[in-house]
Amino acid sequence: MLKFWKKKPPAEDVQAAVPAVADDAVPPVEAPASPPDAPVDEAATEETEADLAASAAAASEAGAPARRSWRDRLAGSAFARNLGALFVRNPKLDDALLDELETALITADVGVAAATDLVDGLRRRVAKREFADAGALLAALRADLVALLEPVARPLQVDGARPYVVLVVGVNGVGKTTTIGKLARRYRGEGRNVILAAGDTFRAAAVEQLTTWGERNQVPVIAQGTGADSASVIFDALQTARARGADLLIADTAGRLHTQSGLMDELAKIRRVLGKLDAAAPHEVLLVIDGTTGQNAVNQARQFREAIGVTGLVVTKLDGTAKGGVVFALAREFGLPIRFVGLGESSEDLRVFDATAFVEGLLPASLG
Numbered sequence: 001m002l003k004f005w006k007k008k009p010p011a012e013d014v015q016a017a018v019p020a021v022a023d024d025a026v027p028p029v030e031a032p033a034s035p036p037d038a039p040v041d042e043a044a045t046e047e048t049e050a051d052l053a054a055s056a057a058a059a060s061e062a063g064a065p066a067r068r069s070w071r072d073r074l075a076g077s078a079f080a081r082n083l084g085a086l087f088v089r090n091p092k093l094d095d096a097l098l099d100e101l102e103t104a105l106i107t108a109d110v111g112v113a114a115a116t117d118l119v120d121g122l123r124r125r126v127a128k129r130e131f132a133d134a135g136a137l138l139a140a141l142r143a144d145l146v147a148l149l150e151p152v153a154r155p156l157q158v159d160g161a162r163p164y165v166v167l168v169v170g171v172n173g174v175g176k177t178t179t180i181g182k183l184a185r186r187y188r189g190e191g192r193n194v195i196l197a198a199g200d201t202f203r204a205a206a207v208e209q210l211t212t213w214g215e216r217n218q219v220p221v222i223a224q225g226t227g228a229d230s231a232s233v234i235f236d237a238l239q240t241a242r243a244r245g246a247d248l249l250i251a252d253t254a255g256r257l258h259t260q261s262g263l264m265d266e267l268a269k270i271r272r273v274l275g276k277l278d279a280a281a282p283h284e285v286l287l288v289i290d291g292t293t294g295q296n297a298v299n300q301a302r303q304f305r306e307a308i309g310v311t312g313l314v315v316t317k318l319d320g321t322a323k324g325g326v327v328f329a330l331a332r333e334f335g336l337p338i339r340f341v342g343l344g345e346s347s348e349d350l351r352v353f354d355a356t357a358f359v360e361g362l363l364p365a366s367l368g
């Protein structure tokens, strides 16, 4: 059933039609006068302190919260705290610093293999007297970490097909539905015609969450309610998206444990059914991973990849208590593109993954 369809009105009409909503999980459509909620500018990931100050000033004039820096968002992570404390505690370049660095990386979920590789490389360079002090070691670590992530910092390109179909999968509670809301808002803000499919027919609140979000933002949501066949909802949504000439279809799916083979088979069914309408669909299978999961994230990625062929990752909840290191472990293990990271609950906190900004946000700015 098509919940509703409204032709996308001009931006100013949308503004007039949309009530102010305080709920971050269900964000209001962008207000042109509100810079932090404006369509997300990818260049802004390379924000400078001056950009942030300007953004904060403009935001405060508009009465909206300022867009926070990556460093600000990641400061609470175990990775940032451990590494910061380590270099303060041990500012001398010696074996103890290298040993502690290895432990800190492992503790932050970077993974034993990746942490050992990184620190062994640094040890060899210390032995060759490449570094004058701990500051030089920190700079080399920063460069190594960026080099590890750069190959996977490949943004999602949704222009390759019309409608471009994004299937969002992952275990329970990782932030799939919230991420879909944020993505729809981003792409709608870019002027694209977006449709959502409420394919999470298992959790009643998920259908409701997506439908409410769509109604408030004039994004059509195709839903059949709780208990419906997920593949049928998503098939129906693709038919509608094609009939309406939509640019983008984003489909939610129920959270499932990667160990539940019946539910994993359902994903294969969704792929088969979509393939009847468009052999290339879904064009992107986005696996959402909770950044607080730790090394189990690697198992999840492996199982979902085998079951449905993941083409991109979103790592959520990297703000707060996440260790952050799992991003490196995933990059090293699979080389799958990391499309977005979640640095908070509001829509502006879903950022296009930027390797340099991420590493800068985790490491101490400088020593001394």
Ligand SMILES: Nc1nc2c(ncn2[C@@H]2O[C@H](COP(=O)(O)OP(=O)(O)OP(=O)(O)O)[C@@H](O)[C@H]2O)c(=O)[nH]1
Pocket (backbone or CB within 6 Å): 025, 170, 171, 172, 173, 174, 175, 176, 177, 178, 179, 200, 203, 206, 254, 255, 256, 316, 317, 318, 319, 320, 341, 342, 343, 344, 345, 349
């Ligand atoms: N702090 C923080 N919270 C987030 C982030 N992304 C999502 N969340 C929160 O995570 C919780 C779960 O999000 P949902 O979108 O309902 O998760 P889901 O994967 O759809 O859940 P299931 O349908 O049960 O599988 C919500 O409270 C979100 O607000 C993030 O980047 N940071």
